Amino acid sequence: MTASGPPERRAGEGRQDDSPLIRAFFEKRENLILFLAARTRSMAAAEDLVQDLYLRLATQTPAAEVKSPVALLYRMAANLLVDQVRSDQRSSRRSAQWRIETRASLGGEDVVDETPADEALIARERVRQLAAAVADLPPQMGRAFRLHKLEGRSQAETAEAMGVSRKMVEAHIQAAVRQLSKRLRS
Amino acid sequence: MTSIAVHDDRTPDDGAMAEAGAWVARLQRSEVGEADGLAFEAWLDAAPGNRGAYRRAVAIWQEFEANAEAVLAELEPLAQPIPIRRKPVRGWWVGGAGVALAAGLAVAVAPALMVQPLTQTFVTGKGQHQHVKLADGSVIDLNAETRLSVTLTRGERKVVLGDGEAIFDVAADKARPFTVAAADHLVRVVGTQFDVRNRQGGLTVTVARGKVQVRPLTAAVAGRSFLLTPGERLAVAAGGAEELKAVDPQETFSWRAGRLVYRDQPLGEVVADLNRQFVDQIEIGDPELAKLPITGVIVLDDPRAVTQRLSLMLPVRSVPSDRGLVLLRK
Numbered sequence: 001m002t003a004s005g006p007p008e009r010r011a012g013e014g015r016q017d018d019s020p021l022i023r024a025f026f027e028k029r030e031n032l033i034l035f036l037a038a039r040t041r042s043m044a045a046a047e048d049l050v051q052d053l054y055l056r057l058a059t060q061t062p063a064a065e066v067k068s069p070v071a072l073l074y075r076m077a078a079n080l081l082v083d084q085v086r087s088d089q090r091s092s093r094r095s096a097q098w099r100i101e102t103r104a105s106l107g108g109e110d111v112v113d114e115t116p117a118d119e120a121l122i123a124r125e126r127v128r129q130l131a132a133a134v135a136d137l138p139p140q141m142g143r144a145f146r147l148h149k150l151e152g153r154s155q156a157e158t159a160e161a162m163g164v165s166r167k168m169v170e171a172h173i174q175a176a177v178r179q180l181s182k183r184l185r186s
Numbered sequence: 187m188t189s190i191a192v193h194d195d196r197t198p199d200d201g202a203m204a205e206a207g208a209w210v211a212r213l214q215r216s217e218v219g220e221a222d223g224l225a226f227e228a229w230l231d232a233a234p235g236n237r238g239a240y241r242r243a244v245a246i247w248q249e250f251e252a253n254a255e256a257v258l259a260e261l262e263p264l265a266q267p268i269p270i271r272r273k274p275v276r277g278w279w280v281g282g283a284g285v286a287l288a289a290g291l292a293v294a295v296a297p298a299l300m301v302q303p304l305t306q307t308f309v310t311g312k313g314q315h316q317h318v319k320l321a322d323g324s325v326i327d328l329n330a331e332t333r334l335s336v337t338l339t340r341g342e343r344k345v346v347l348g349d350g351e352a353i354f355d356v357a358a359d360k361a362r363p364f365t366v367a368a369a370d371h372l373v374r375v376v377g378t379q380f381d382v383r384n385r386q387g388g389l390t391v392t393v394a395r396g397k398v399q400v401r402p403l404t405a406a407v408a409g410r411s412f413l414l415t416p417g418e419r420l421a422v423a424a425g426g427a428e429e430l431k432a433v434d435p436q437e438t439f440s441w442r443a444g445r446l447v448y449r450d451q452p453l454g455e456v457v458a459d460l461n462r463q464f465v466d467q468i469e470i471g472d473p474e475l476a477k478l479p480i481t482g483v484i485v486l487d488d489p490r491a492v493t494q495r496l497s498l499m500l501p502v503r504s505v506p507s508d509r510g511l512v513l514l515r516k
Binding site for chain 2: 037038040070071075078126130131148149155156171173174175182184
């Protein structure tokens, strides 16, 4: 891997700090974003999380020498996933609900003024495509995808609701992602 | 050159797509860790098509995440109804355990009756954790040996925490403040994530998100009012001494993931924590030993393994007793 350039989205991040951990961070930044992206709503959200991780690195005084900087980076990234991402997603999903509800209560009139009508049309068509692709999944796979992905349950909760093992849920999700990516072009 | 801008536009082959799907699924596990990260890292560079395949899978995945509600609305309802939290919940009587109640009463209940508070009590024993979802979307994780009651009304959300510890992930609702009464103090929030621990008369409140107010429960209780922000922990000792300090909230929250994190904690307190997590009880054979400070992470898998790890951190050894184990000086 070649070292990547300075972080893209934000200016003002110095590289004068030459600690091995910071160096490893810049080298692995893109991979860390991809790692976190599996649990965020967008690439930008994953980049924000990686930015948080950088701030944590840059402000913490490292305890002695770090044996494996890359392992530590992934450990920190995983910790972000365990506690933060889930709850953030939950709250953002709640605010999405709120938006939907507000809109519905205004008598079906589209009040989202920043979205031009044709874009809204395209978005609606895309939602229909997404839904159709889910509806075409084999029943158990579709059910697992729905419970876990769309309703936001954990794999364990999905397994419980379906009466199957967690491993089975993961296998369904894997197959669903593969099938959906094949069918839908983003 | 930066590698970030490089996109692989070729259609990824089926094998790479299948592996990408497996990675997206694996990273949804609730216990994703460093090992997953390193394996993922290795996989990304293992074949030229992997990165592109993963980007594509993750883009679809995120698109569903961002459109989850809209896609659900478009889909037919599932044949077998499952109580879900998707519907905007207005009152306390819908969702979670309340669903059965609603199903039976919904039509007959007059609005006046709906405001009558429903109090639920949750109790955990040794080694038990409980994950509770409230009708308002808030989530409470109870640590072992914890007792708390929850009352949801239209105007407020009230928790009384007896002896114990819990993490609160509070759904934002400006109209209904969320309060936790514990050890002569009242913790008041709107929407946030925080941990309250009330053990042996000492109270600690640790905040991960949002703002939390902690004040004495009544005017008769001495003490000041605090406004805590993320990364702050307030400790009020049994004698009333208050201490505010900066902490990593995730360390405090780690018990939920089966880990206890300590910084210079006396062995006596660590053992008291462990004895709440396991039925097998640990005794300390020598009072001097109880004062030894511990710094480290204890994974709560099995009492024998835990004491074994303790003996690596400290000059102690363990011998079996009729209740469990006794720790002795090495």
